[in-house]
Amino acid sequence: AAAPTSLTLNFAVPHATIHRNATIFQANVPAVSGDMGILAAHVPLVDQLKPGIVEIVQSAGAKAEKYFVSGGFVTVTPDSIINISAVEAAPLEHFDLETAKRNLDEAQRSDSPVNRIEAEIYQALVTALTQSK
Amino acid sequence: MPNLKLIAMRLKSVTNIQKITQSMKMVSAAKFAKAERDLKAARPLGIAAQQFYKSADIQSDKEQPKEIFVALTSDRGLAGAVHSNINKNIRAQLEAKIAAGGPSAIDNCKIICVGDKSRAFFSRFFPKQILMVGNEIGRLPPTFNDASKVANAILSSGYDYDTGKLLFNYYKSVVSNETTELPIYSQELVLSSENVSVYDSLDADVVQSYMEYSLASLIYYCMKEGATSEQSSRMSAMDNSSKNAGEMIDKLTITFNRTRQAVITGELIEIISGAAAL
Numbered sequence: 001a002a003a004p005t006s007l008t009l010n011f012a013v014p015h016a017t018i019h020r021n022a023t024i025f026q027a028n029v030p031a032v033s034g035d036m037g038i039l040a041a042h043v044p045l046v047d048q049l050k051p052g053i054v055e056i057v058q059s060a061g062a063k064a065e066k067y068f069v070s071g072g073f074v075t076v077t078p079d080s081i082i083n084i085s086a087v088e089a090a091p092l093e094h095f096d097l098e099t100a101k102r103n104l105d106e107a108q109r110s111d112s113p114v115n116r117i118e119a120e121i122y123q124a125l126v127t128a129l130t131q132s133k
Numbered sequence: 134m135p136n137l138k139l140i141a142m143r144l145k146s147v148t149n150i151q152k153i154t155q156s157m158k159m160v161s162a163a164k165f166a167k168a169e170r171d172l173k174a175a176r177p178l179g180i181a182a183q184q185f186y187k188s189a190d191i192q193s194d195k196e197q198p199k200e201i202f203v204a205l206t207s208d209r210g211l212a213g214a215v216h217s218n219i220n221k222n223i224r225a226q227l228e229a230k231i232a233a234g235g236p237s238a239i240d241n242c243k244i245i246c247v248g249d250k251s252r253a254f255f256s257r258f259f260p261k262q263i264l265m266v267g268n269e270i271g272r273l274p275p276t277f278n279d280a281s282k283v284a285n286a287i288l289s290s291g292y293d294y295d296t297g298k299l300l301f302n303y304y305k306s307v308v309s310n311e312t313t314e315l316p317i318y319s320q321e322l323v324l325s326s327e328n329v330s331v332y333d334s335l336d337a338d339v340v341q342s343y344m345e346y347s348l349a350s351l352i353y354y355c356m357k358e359g360a361t362s363e364q365s366s367r368m369s370a371m372d373n374s375s376k377n378a379g380e381m382i383d384k385l386t387i388t389f390n391r392t393r394q395a396v397i398t399g400e401l402i403e404i405i406s407g408a409a410a411l
Binding site for chain 1: 185
């Protein structure tokens, strides 16, 4: 367990591990209750993630690594270990804005539950991509 | 003297069996390589999913809690001891309960059989405890989707358990795997545990969603471990079969040649004694 002065990150999806036992400075996660920034010695919590951007800042002042996650959970344990677990996640640079917009239009055309979930994800993706330009 | 034709038939069939087990070994080796790669990626997910429950250290204080056992096996056999290890483990636990509290002690215990191998075993020994059965497992590598389906089935089964155990084979190396159990808890138990109140802003909604998600993650992790253990076990089992078949072929070939020579010698003796009689 890490001392409360540093934050240890485990960031995994079912088919791959993105970060394992990585010491980082700050993580910004899109929680359902609101976007939150987590630093060392944060209060323990469990929260669900909505589709959006997870930013990892390795050290103070460093550039943030951005990943788009489809949803999942974040837990912070009392000994300052943060676990981000998503069903799917990929670096934001791997996504194409035009394809995302096209898929968003297609998803919005019908109102079945699957399409509504798709639309929510694509909407978050398009917002994230346009904001990062 | 055993019939030459019989030995020849036996030789042919053992050679065929050796070819089959050899090719099964090759196929298992290829599937095992893929399973091991997937497992490496999945292990951190499994460890992270367990961490919350470990640090929460949840205890059940009920006299006879309602328990479920989830036996994660598959449909396909010829895999060595993997399936029977899980089945025997569950049976031993149930029998210990019966020994301690009489036959009614296991009325509160139900079994969820994932895979035909566990279903066949438990429908013989504990048919009343089977809650549900899953099949079509083992043909393809497990995905998170499959794990979600199992988690969904458990949560919507209508049986509100207090605690549960996921039984699977933890993969240690190509030649060894260990039957392990992971605990799962019900929502009320988690909410009422004291360590959990340390967590900020934890309400019933979040806990429910988290438990559904972590159950699926844990099952996914156990399925990946189980798949890797199964493929490696099948690989060594088929390898041993091929070696045994090879030994049998050697022995049978020697017997065949000896018999063949004895037949020839017998014919020669007949010919010679027939010529000598002239």
